[in-house]
Each structure stands twice: as structure tokens, then as C-alpha cells.
Amino acid sequence: MKLKNIFSTKKYVILDGAMGTMLQKSGLELGERPEILAATHPEKITAIHRMYVESGADLIYANTFGANSHKLDGFGYTVEEVITAGVKAAKAACEGTAALVALDIGPLGELLEPTGTLSFEEAYELFKEMVTAGSSAGADVIVFETMTDLYEVKAGVLAAKENSDLPIMVSMTFESNSRTFAGCTVEAMAMTLEGLGIDAVGINCSLGPKEILPIAKELCDNTRLPVFVKPNAGLPNLNTGSYDIDPAEFAEQMLAYHEIGISMLGGCCGTTPDYIKAIVTKFQGLETKAYEKEQRYIPKLRACSPTLSVTVDHVTIVGETINPMGRKFIKQAYLNEDMDVILACGVEQVENGAEILDVNAGMPGIDERLMLPRVVKLLQSVVDAPILLDSQNPEALEAALRVYNGKPMINSTNADSDLMDRILPLAKKYGAAIVGLTLDEEGIPETAEKRFELAKRIVERALSYGIPKEDLIIDCLTLAASVQQKEASQTPKAIKMIKEQLGVKILLGVSNISFGLPQREIINRNFLAVAINAGLDMPIMNPMDEGMKEAIYAHNVLSGYDEGSKNYIEKYAKTPAQDKQNKDKKNDSTDTDIAHAVRKGLKNETKLATEQLLESMEEMEVINQKLIPALDALGALFEKGDIFLPQLIQGAQAAQAGFEVVNKRLAAKDTETVNRGKIVLATVKGDIHDIGKNIVKIILQNYGYQVIDLGRDVPINSVVEAVKKHEAKLVGLSALMTTTLKSMEETVEAIHKEQLDCKIIVGGAVLTEDYAKSIKADYYAKDAKKSADIAKEVFGNQIKL
Numbered sequence: 172m173k174l175k176n177i178f179s180t181k182k183y184v185i186l187d188g189a190m191g192t193m194l195q196k197s198g199l200e201l202g203e204r205p206e207i208l209a210a211t212h213p214e215k216i217t218a219i220h221r222m223y224v225e226s227g228a229d230l231i232y233a234n235t236f237g238a239n240s241h242k243l244d245g246f247g248y249t250v251e252e253v254i255t256a257g258v259k260a261a262k263a264a265c266e267g268t269a270a271l272v273a274l275d276i277g278p279l280g281e282l283l284e285p286t287g288t289l290s291f292e293e294a295y296e297l298f299k300e301m302v303t304a305g306s307s308a309g310a311d312v313i314v315f316e317t318m319t320d321l322y323e324v325k326a327g328v329l330a331a332k333e334n335s336d337l338p339i340m341v342s343m344t345f346e347s348n349s350r351t352f353a354g355c356t357v358e359a360m361a362m363t364l365e366g367l368g369i370d371a372v373g374i375n376c377s378l379g380p381k382e383i384l385p386i387a388k389e390l391c392d393n394t395r396l397p398v399f400v401k402p403n404a405g406l407p408n409l410n411t412g413s414y415d416i417d418p419a420e421f422a423e424q425m426l427a428y429h430e431i432g433i434s435m436l437g438g439c440c441g442t443t444p445d446y447i448k449a450i451v452t453k454f455q456g457l458e459t460k461a462y463e464k465e466q467r468y469i470p471k472l473r474a475c476s477p478t479l480s481v482t483v484d485h486v487t488i489v490g491e492t493i494n495p496m497g498r499k500f501i502k503q504a505y506l507n508e509d510m511d512v513i514l515a516c517g518v519e520q521v522e523n524g525a526e527i528l529d530v531n532a533g534m535p536g537i538d539e540r541l542m543l544p545r546v547v548k549l550l551q552s553v554v555d556a557p558i559l560l561d562s563q564n565p566e567a568l569e570a571a572l573r574v575y576n577g578k579p580m581i582n583s584t585n586a587d588s589d590l591m592d593r594i595l596p597l598a599k600k601y602g603a604a605i606v607g608l609t610l611d612e613e614g615i616p617e618t619a620e621k622r623f624e625l626a627k628r629i630v631e632r633a634l635s636y637g638i639p640k641e642d643l644i645i646d647c648l649t650l651a652a653s654v655q656q657k658e659a660s661q662t663p664k665a666i667k668m669i670k671e672q673l674g675v676k677i678l679l680g681v682s683n684i685s686f687g688l689p690q691r692e693i694i695n696r697n698f699l700a701v702a703i704n705a706g707l708d709m710p711i712m713n714p715m716d717e718g719m720k721e722a723i724y725a726h727n728v729l730s731g732y733d734e735g736s737k738n739y740i741e742k743y744a745k746t747p748a749q750d751k752q753n754k755d756k757k758n759d760s761t762d763t764d765i766a767h768a769v770r771k772g773l774k775n776e777t778k779l780a781t782e783q784l785l786e787s788m789e790e791m792e793v794i795n796q797k798l799i800p801a802l803d804a805l806g807a808l809f810e811k812g813d814i815f816l817p818q819l820i821q822g823a824q825a826a827q828a829g830f831e832v833v834n835k836r837l838a839a840k841d842t843e844t845v846n847r848g849k850i851v852l853a854t855v856k857g858d859i860h861d862i863g864k865n866i867v868k869i870i871l872q873n874y875g876y877q878v879i880d881l882g883r884d885v886p887i888n889s890v891v892e893a894v895k896k897h898e899a900k901l902v903g904l905s906a907l908m909t910t911t912l913k914s915m916e917e918t919v920e921a922i923h924k925e926q927l928d929c930k931i932i933v934g935g936a937v938l939t940e941d942y943a944k945s946i947k948a949d950y951y952a953k954d955a956k957k958s959a960d961i962a963k964e965v966f967g968n969q970i971k972l
């Protein structure tokens with residue numbers, strides 16, 4: 172049932188306020204999993220819900236936020252038991268009223284691949300279990316809230332759609348820069364979730380009503396869906412820990428949401444039934460402006476990854492080179508499963524101006540159903556350009572559409588009736604834009620008029636499947652001028668007719684035109700100019716072809732898209748001498764290669780660049796002068812907000828591949844094989860940065876010391892126990908964050924407290940000599956080599972046999 176129908180008589184839908192805040196106030200012993208309280212103290216949970224219903228809430232969220240099987244593991248309750256109890260307690264509170272109950276689902280608490288270790292399919296299963304339990308327990312709506320990772324949301328929404336017919340609402344939580352913690356933009360969330368067919372989209376938590384307002388406005392501009400908000404009760408006061416606005420002020424600030432057409436509102440952290448009552452009073456008698464919001468919405472052809480959206484309102488380059496057809500190196504890369512070649516090809520095209528990447532994995536000897544989703548997942552970990560999934564194999568397409576993060580495009584169906592019936596439902600289900608080729612069982616028609624007829628047939632069928640018109644793209648196709656010269660002019664003619672009469676966007680694989688002719692670039696770039704002039708929106712082309720790009724840059728100036736010719740000037744104002752200088756710099760620098768490869772998260776390239784550097788540099792020089800600066804640059808981008816956690820992690824993994832090359836070399840060096848002494852090594856509690864600690868380990872081993880490596884995020888007690896157990900005379904602690912310095916201090920304190928006969932070295936980028944002294948460490952090592960010097964001082968030249 173649609174959300175609209177459930178609330179059809181309401182001008183405003185009032186949502187509830189915080190559960191956590193109320194649980195704290197209720198004096199209940201929260202334990203680690205508050206969701207279990209619905210099973211142990213159902214009457215108290217019902218009483219809290221009841222207060223919200225009595226305050227005027229139309230929809231209350233059951234106490235099931237973290238009731239997934241990973242989080243409940245070890246607590247003695249199943250997901251079904253906790254969710255059934257949660258929904259039941261909420262339903263009891265609604266008895267005798269019209270209020271409804273939402274199954275509340277929060278983040279799983281684990282990062283998904285490639286950032287973390289949880290696979291998309293595992294996430295889907297965890298959500299499925301919650302959805303199934305919630306539906307059977309009688310929930311009226313499914314709400315995903317406080318989400319930060321669009322990929323995780325997609326797994327959840329698919330699980331909800333495929334295992335229940337309840338309406339679905341999703342809200343994500345944004346920081347004041349309008350990005351989620353994982354870097355997802357408002358626009359990407361809106362278009363992806365609307366495409367997936369949810370019923371309402373919203374924002375909750377992190378900020379108060381004033382701070383969320385501009386973000387909510389952006390959301391309203393980007394979706395036709397009803398929008399809902401649940402802000403916190405202002406911002407937290409760091410001294411008192413409580414939130415800074417009272418119910419009256421909260422309701423006053425919420426009034427601004429009425430103006431932008433939002434008619435579903437409630438509260439998140441810090442809000443109580445009084446806050447909800449205040450909103451109800453404030454909104455009494457107001458006519459909703461949701462209709463005006465719908466009118467303001469301008470449909471556009473768009474695609475996105477979580478961090479980047481592309482609107483096709485200008486000539487948008489679609490990179491064509493990840494396609495085994497006619498490209499031996501791609502074919503070979505697929506056969507050898509050498510995915511780094513494919514990834515590098517994606518990065519190169521984006522750096523050369525491709526805004527969307529066409530990806531084709533269909534060739535003999537390769538199972539496209541496995542390869543297409545694999546390439547999609549990998550490419551999305553290194554580039555943020557959206558992907559045009561190039562296949563007519565429904566199974567391969569569905570596998571790739573499932574794991575695609577964002578709103579994708581499909582290339583393609585044609586006017587063949589059977590094919591349309593297999594491909595178009597996929598576009599509808601996964602919210603993808605779709606390309607239709609103007610050909611059918613009889614091939615490509617010779618005339619523009621016949622191609623127009625086929626385009627019309629595709630558009631009509633797509634609309635009948637419920638695909639919005641703005642998501643339709645037509646490929647007018649081109650025949651080789653060397654063979655069918657007379658038909659060459661039919662393509663621009665068809666482009667013009669289709670664009671003007673059907674009002675859809677146009678795509679074209681431009682270079683087919685020159686097949687069989689010498690100096691193909693000359694024909695390609697001139698044909699491109701003609702096609703653009705006729706109305707081509709999305710040329711599929713090689714973005715490294717400078718001649719073709721010149722035609723596009725020039726068109727953007729002449730059409731007025733490139734305001735003030737800014738992009739054109741930036742690209743072409745350089746003198747030939749400057750250009751040469753830049754090229755030379757680029758060509759001879761492995762330094763740039765390594766920084767670039769780390770920045771782009773390319774493991775193999777980092778590895779190769781490191782190996783190349785080791786031919787002329789010492790291992791420690793490569794570490795200190797190349798790899799560490801590359802990571803520093805990455806860290807600086809992260810701090811500035813130019814990249815987000817997923818890119819930071821990809822970059823760190825690429826750097827790790829470089830460090831592994833160096834570490835292997837160091838380990839293989841012909842050094843002492845004797846044991847000079849035992850050293851316990853650990854990255855402190857709360858800190859997972861271990862790249863530096865691992866280098867220290869290798870260097871110490873290299874100098875002949877036996878290292879007992881406790882890993883990262885090591886509890887204080889484990890360090891103490893290891894020192895005792897191994898009777899180590901030296902312990903090394905590493906910390907990389909200001910927030911984990913406290914753990915370091917406490918670990919040092921614990922070692923001293925036990926009066927162990929052991930010296931302590933501390934290290935890590937945030938530390939200083941003075942700080943090391945202040946926490947009573949015996950030594951500070953600014954780098955790995957220094958830690959070996961210190962070990963020598965501690966152990967002398969003694970050899971332990």
C-alpha cells in the first residue's frame with residue numbers, strides 16, 4: 172500500500188520524537204542493546220510510545236533500530252523475538268487511535284565492501300531478516316533511518332521491496348557540509364532512492380532544524396517524493412551534554428519546513444513528547460504546501476554515484492574504452508582477470524573528461540553475469556563517475572544493477588518487443604535511465620523516418636512500464652560512411668526529429684561512422700560537430716581524442732553552456748611551451764605516479780611505481796620520501812573534505828600495497844638471524860592505524876629483534892599481559908589520532924603501575940618528544956629507524972640465543 176493512501180486524509184503527518192532520550196529519562200537500565208527492552212519491559216516501551224501518540228504523532232517508530240542479527244549476537248534473543256516484541260509494544264500504544272507503527276531500521280553498524288568487510292549480499296540478508304520479522308509482526312511501514320552509506324541503504328531497500336509490500340521511507344543523516352559521513356550527496360540520495368521506488372525520503376539526526384533546513388530544501392528540489400524531517404533538538408551543548416533548544420523554539424524553527432513543502436515532521440535526539448506536541452500546535456490549521464513542491468520539481472536526465480551526480484543538460488562525454496570489442500588490451504585484461512588494467516582505463520578516461528563511463532564485459536570466454544557486476548564494484552571503488560552498463564544480457568544487467576551504488580544507466584534495449592519486455596522491467600525496478608537503439612529484428616533502418624518510428628515504439632513501451640520520460644535516451648545509430656555513404660546524413664536527421672518530437676535525450680557511438688576509412692579522427696570529429704549541432708547529448712567516444720574534445724569545448728562556448736568561456740580558456744589558453752613543460756613533468760616523475768596511484772586507490776600501479784623507485788632508492792628513502800608524503804597528501808584531502816572515507820580507505824590500501832613491496836625487500840635483506848631481544852608492539856586501544864607500526868616491526872626484525880606484534884586497537888590489559896608473558900624488556904606503542912592519545916597514556920600508566928621491568932617507546936604522527944615525556948614514556952621515536960636506535964640503546968649489543 173502506498174504511503175499516500177495510508178495518510179490520505181492528513182494535511183500533515185506528524186512523526187514521533189526520540190526513543191533513546193525517553194529511555195534514558197525513564198530510568199531503565201539501558202544495557203548495550205536498548206531494543207531488547209521491548210521483550211523485557213514491554214509495558215514501559217508502550218508507555219513511551221503512548222506519550223508520543225497522545226502528543227499527536229501519526230506514525231511512531233518501533234524500538235527496533237539496531238535489532239539485526241549481528242548486533243543482537245550474544246544477547247540471548249533472536250531478531251524475530253526482538254522485532255515482534257518491539258512492534259507489539261508500539262501497536263499496543265496505538266490501540267484505539269489511528270496512529271500507525273513503523274518497523275524502524277538503523278545502520279547495521281558495519282562498513283560494507285570495499286570500505287569495510289561486509290558484502291552487499293550479507294547486508295541484504297541482515298535487512299531481509301528484519302523486514303520479514305517486522306512484516307509478520309504487523310508493522311504498517313518500514314523506515315530506514317540515520318543511514319550514512321547509500322550502498323547499505325540500497326541493500327536495505329531491495330530487501331524491503333523483495334520481502335514485503337509495506338511502504339518504505341528512508342532518511343539519511345547529513346553533516347553541515349550537506350554530505351553524509353560516507354560522502355553521499357543529497358542529490359545522489361534523492362535520485363537513487365526515488366529510482367528504487369521508495370515512498371518518502373528524508374533527513375534525520377546530526378543537526379537541529381535550523382541547520383537541516385538548507386539540506387532539506389536541496390532534497391525537495393531534487394525529488395518528486397514526499398520529504399520528511401526529524402531533526403535533533405538543536406545542537407548538543409558540549410558542557411552539559413544536552414541539546415540547546417526547547418519545544419517552543421523547536422516548533423518555531425520547524426515552521427520553515429512548511430514553507431518549502433514538507434509535510435511529514437518529527438524529532439530525533441533530544442526531542443520528547445513535548446516537542447511533538449509543540450509541532451502539532453504550531454501546524455494546526457496550516458494548509459500543506461507539498462503540492463507546490465511537486466510543481467517546482469524539474470525532471471532531468473541524471474545518473475550518479477554516491478558522491479557525484481551528472482545531469483545531462485550539456486554535451487556529456489561517455490567514455491567508450493572499457494569495451495573488449497576492437498580493443499585487444501581490454502580483451503586480454505578480461506581473460507587474465509587483470510582488473511587493474513580496467514581500473515586504470517576508467518581513471519584515465521575520467522581524468523580526460525569522461526563524465527560517464529560505458530562498461531562492457533561481454534566477450535567469448537568470459538561469463539558476463541559474473542564479470543559485469545565485478546567490474547562495476549571495482550570501478551566504483553576508484554572512480555566516482557556514473558556508469559552506463561553496456562549489455563543486452565538481462566542476467567548480467569540485473570547482477571550489475573543490483574550492486575551498482577547510485578543511479579545507473581543501461582545501454583541498451585532496442586525496439587525488438589521481446590527484448591524490451593526483458594530489459595525495461597529491470598530499468599524500472601532499479602531506477603536506471605535506459606538507452607533504446609533504433610533497430611529491431613530487421614536491423615538498422617536506412618531512413619531517419621523509420622528510425623523515428625522505432626524510437627517512438629521504445630518510448631511508448633518504456634512509459635507503459637512506468638519509466639519516467641526523463642530517464643529515456645535514444646541512440647539513433649550510425650552506419651559506416653565507407654560502406655553506406657548515403658545513409659550517413661540520416662543519423663543527424665533522425666537525431667533532430669526524435670529530439671524535437673519525442674523530447675528525449677540522444678546518445679550516439681560516434682566513431683562507427685569512420686570505420687574502414689584512413690585517418691578516422693578527421694571524420695569522427697567532423698561528424699561529432701554535425702551530430703551535436705543536430706541535438707546529440709551524449710557522444711560515446713574516446714575522451715583521449717583531443718580533436719573530438721575540441722569540437723565539444725567549442726560547442727559549449729557557442730551554445731552558451733560554458734559561461735564566460737571559462738572551461739575553454741582554462742583548457743586552451745596555455746601556450747605550447749607551458750603545455751610541453753607540463754607534459755615533460757608528467758612523463759618523468761614516478762613521484763607523481765606514486766602520489767597519483769595512492770590518491771586514486773590503484774593498488775597495482777602503486778606497487779609497480781614502488782618497485783621502479785626501489786631500483787634507484789634505498790627502502791627507507793622510498794618510505795620516507797615517497798609513500799609517507801603520498802599518504803600525507805591523501806590525509807590532507809580528507810581533512811579538507813575533498814575526499815571522503817571510502818576514498819581514504821582505497822588510497823590507504825593502495826599505499827599498503829607499496830609498503831608491502833618495501834617491507835618484503837627489507838625482510839629479505841641479509842641481516843642478523845640472531846635474537847637481540849624481545850619487543851612487544853601495539854597500536855593502542857581505539858586506533859586502527861597500523862601502517863606505521865608495521866614498518867617499525869619490519870625494521871626492528873631486520874635489526875635482529877624478536878617482535879611480538881599485538882596488532883591494532885589493542886586493549887590496555889593485553890599489552891600488560893603480553894609484556895609479562897614474554898618478559899619483554901621493551902614495549903612499543905603507536906597512536907595516530909589525537910583522540911587515542913588518551914589510550915596511549917593509560918597504557919603507559921598501566922605498565923608503570925604493574926612495575927614491570929620494561930622500557931616504553933612511543934611513536935606516531937600526532938606525538939611529540941614533549942608529549943612522550945609528559946605521559947612518562949621512556950622514549951619517543953619519530954620514525955622507524957629511530958625505534959631501532961632506541962632498541963640498540965636498551966638491549967646493547969647483547970645477543971639472546
Ligand code: B1M
Pocket residue numbers: 799802803804805806807809810816819820823852857858859860861862863864866867902903904905906907908909910932933934935936937952953954955956958
Ligand atoms: Co585515518 N586519520 N582515520 N585512516 N589516516 C589520520 C591519522 C588523520 C590525521 C587524517 C586527517 O584527518 N588529516 C585523522 C586523525 C585526525 C586527528 O587525530 N586529529 C584520521 C581520522 C580522523 C581517521 C578516522 C576517524 C576517519 C573516520 O572514520 N572518519 C578513521 C579512524 C578509525 C580508528 O582508528 N578508530 C580513520 C581511518 C583510516 C583508514 C582505515 C582509512 C587508514 C588506516 C589504514 C591502516 O593503518 N591500516 C587511514 C589513514 C591511512 C590515514 C592517514 C592518511 C595516513 C596514516 C599513515 O598510515 N601514515 C592519516 C593522515 C596522515 O597521517 N597524514 C590519517 C603513514 C605511516 C607510515 O606513518 O603512522 O606516522 P605513521 O608512522 C611513522 C612514524 O610516525 C613512526 O614510524 C612510522 C614510519 O616512519 N611511528 C612509530 C609510528 N608508530 C610508531 C611507533 C614507534 C615508533 C615509531 O614505536 C613503537
